[in-house]
Amino acid sequence: MSPAPRPATRSTAELSALLQAVGRGDREAFARFYDATSSRVYGAVLRVLRDRGFSEECVQDVYLEVWQKAPTFSPEQGSPAAWLVTMAHRRAIDRVRSEQSRTDRESKYAMLDAAVGIHDTSDRFLDRRPVLDAMQELSGRQRECLFMAFFEGLTYAEAADRMGVPVSTMKSRIRSALAKMRVDPRVACLAE
Template sequence: MDPMSRFSVVPSGDESPEGPARPVQLEQLLRRAATGDETAFADLYDAVSSRLLGLVRRVVRDPAQSEEVTQEVFLEIWRHSARFDPSKGGAMSWMLTIAHRKAVDRVRSAEAARHRDEGYGASNQEVTHDSTAETVVERLDAERVHRALETLTAVQRQALELAYLSGYTHTEVATMLDLPLGTAKTRIRDGLIRLRDTLGVTL
């Protein structure tokens, strides 16, 4: 059973029910917790939870996230209490270091997520168009093409309209106009060349 399921982070002061926890007491509680002693861990939790939560809250700021991070801190303390080495510092300093690292990790993770969301929003933002201007341009282009088509011979215009406005293949155009395939292709090619010259674009 995960002993963390028994706890919730509630600010209650830096004291255990028996009074302020001394450094030696914290070290003893950590050593006992390392052996799987849940009672010792509960006493440790009561002794230091407010202080660790206070540090996390100063870094994370958001109260709900601060409580989540503090729970993560105690979970790491429970799982890795055997790693505590009193020769390298006191028990409280060791736990505060874990709390600070976890809090900073949460802030960095939140910042990274925010930047990803902003980047996604920027890259997927729809470009707004002036629909009125767009409509005018389309109409002008249509009028230019219509005028250009009028400059073609009747047979060229007929072949182009079938091929590019109605979507028929060259073979189908040849059949519909009762022409050899080569002749149909020539009319379409000549019509395109003339359109290109009239419109001043590359077709």
């Protein structure tokens, strides 16, 4: 979804009224709000992501969030533009962190494969056995946290949300699980 062409700038009062109408489920107001603000949102996201495709996806996510959170918007707490740009910036930063997390995870898997000498995909299951064995020594919660982070590819925030715990708790569980696994010399490559 590309941003709409930039129409005449709307006042804060007009944007507030549109956003309040969106909060009541008014689709036409949503379309007008989008037309009035999407180029600013796209610019804010593009400055962070520096990729047009990712930026367009992120803008879609932002406006989905606008549709869902519009009922909670209060003009007394700030302008619609500030609320929207803050939301867009946070969403873009989350995307950067998610991509970095994915890249880090792929690097760890590559290091694991190199450490155990995997050259052929038929050997993958057998060579990962030490990691799976070491995971059996963990508590059920620790195993679940590692599984979500490394095998499902969830970010700390996504995994924490799924388990209903704070992000700091999720990070702590994963760190302690990895520390416990590093004791096993067969999985020492996890120390990187």
